[in-house]
Amino acid sequence: MIIIKKNIILLFIILINIFTFSYKYIFFFIGDGMGFNHISISQTYLEKNNETNLNLYKLENLSTLKTNSLNTVTDSAAAITAMMSFEKTYNEQINIDKEGKKISPITYHLKDSGYKIGIITKSSITDATPAGLYARTSNRKNHKEIADQLLKSNIDLAIGGGTAFFDNDKIKNSNFRYNNSLKQIPSEEQELILTNYSNVPFAIDSKTNYLKPGLEYALKKFSNDNFFILIEGARIDHASHAHDIKTMIYEMLELDSTLETALNFYNKHKNETLIIFTSDHETGGLSLGDGFLSISKIEDQKFSYEKIANTIKNTNNYDDFIKEVNIKGLEKEYNETKNSKDYTYNSPLIRKYLDTMQKKAGFSWSTYGHTMSNVPLFSEGLKYPNLVDNTKIFTFILNK
Ligand SMILES: [Zn+2]
Structure with a gap:
């Protein structure tokens, strides 16, 4: 009986105290x-x-x-x-x-x-x-x-x-x-x-x-x-x-x-x-780092993967794409991305662009x-x- 009473008192104390901040x-x-x-x-x-x-x-x-x-x-x-x-x-x-x-x-x-x-x-x-x-x-x-x-x-x-x-x-x-x-x-x-x-x-x-x-x-x-x-x-x-x-x-x-x-x-x-x-x-x-770290290697990147992917989607050819985001040397990947219609971070262009740059900088995931x-x-x-x-x-x- 005493134990039950004690527990009730304890529960009451918890209830009045638990949610004051x-x-x-x-x-x-x-x-x-x-x-x-x-x-x-x-x-x-x-x-x-x-x-x-x-x-x-x-x-x-x-x-x-x-x-x-x-x-x-x-x-x-x-x-x-x-x-x-x-x-x-x-x-x-x-x-x-x-x-x-x-x-x-x-x-x-x-x-x-x-x-x-x-x-x-x-x-x-x-x-x-x-x-x-x-x-x-x-x-x-x-x-x-x-x-x-x-x-x-x-x-x-x-x-x-x-x-x-x-x-x-x-x-x-x-x-x-x-x-x-x-x-x-x-x-x-x-x-x-x-x-x-x-x-x-x-x-x-x-x-x-x-x-x-x-x-x-x-x-x-x-x-x-x-x-x-x-x-x-x-x-x-x-x-x-x-x-x-x-x-x-x-x-x-x-x-x-x-x-x-x-x-x-x-x-x-x-x-x-x-x-x-x-x-x-x-x-x-x-x-x-991969034994070294060179953060300046990511300095040239001006846009997110999302903006780059949207630019691939919204342009009709590689020249127009370059004009918007100034990413050169990836025409093959641009065309592959257009053909695959994969405009996520998994797209061939995004992966090639980010993975190459980040490897040079020493980052990995x-x-x-x-x-x-x-x-x-x-x-x-x-x-x-x-x-x-x-x-x-x-x-x-x-x-x-
Ligand atoms: Zn998450």
Whole structure:
């Protein structure tokens, strides 16, 4: 009887305490696919261009994060579920546990405690990582179902690509104010800002920073509130799947420069702010050097694999292609690509162009998929243990 009574008291203590939080302001940066070597080479690139250190080295603490899912090597769906909902699950599942039951991401509890929730991503807003904050599905590829769930969710601000998956009438009938750019003044309403059909273009092609204005917009919108904001460098992963190191570095630098905005905020709100800068998994098995490393060999690359592939698709002959992207000596591969109609990173031209250049530079990749390498976990405002499992990353923000 005494034991039962003790347990009831304990349960009560857990229930009243478990979802109170120790920070008012939480910045959650995810470099999707970012491993240690992605950071190392981005720092090397800055040094080569005589610039200062990456902002992330200003963060006080660095730990390592275990990323595995129940399938061993994780995807972004199982990884964001582990981080948001504290449970390991199978790949492709978002906030669904190993038995197929729905589980609740921490953002639900933060909302119940009065926090505003913001998402800024360079992928479609319905991609696995952003969806981890508001959706539950056994298949991450159900983009339209995820879009419907977003429109019914209580997310306060969602910025990204993905008009492809949304129905205009459904948006009109939702509580969200909709826009296709950041030009308006933030409102008190829930806001959905979709700037692109699917992914947002790569920084190397657009020559603009997308995430930083997004974060500044969120801070204006949430100026009187506690908040949790996800800032996702989603396309570090895409460039790494494509083995396109230069494009990857530009994505890294964009995410890193956005961190500056969070650091400025932190300096005005110390003791109340937490910044986490981490990754969901490593992509590509990136290896730096083959007994040598010559980063200047990638200097000539001016466009991403995506832009080059689209240019092949949209030109009728090799001369026109050269005029647009200035890549010479690959006429045979251009014609092979045209014939195969494969305008992905697997196309003959893209593979020949990137693989030759990167081999000369000394870079190599071990897989077109993800790896199980531990990833960096940088933080400001909280010192993590040296090794943290991805299911534990947000248990440390709960009040003890
Ligand atoms: Zn990936």
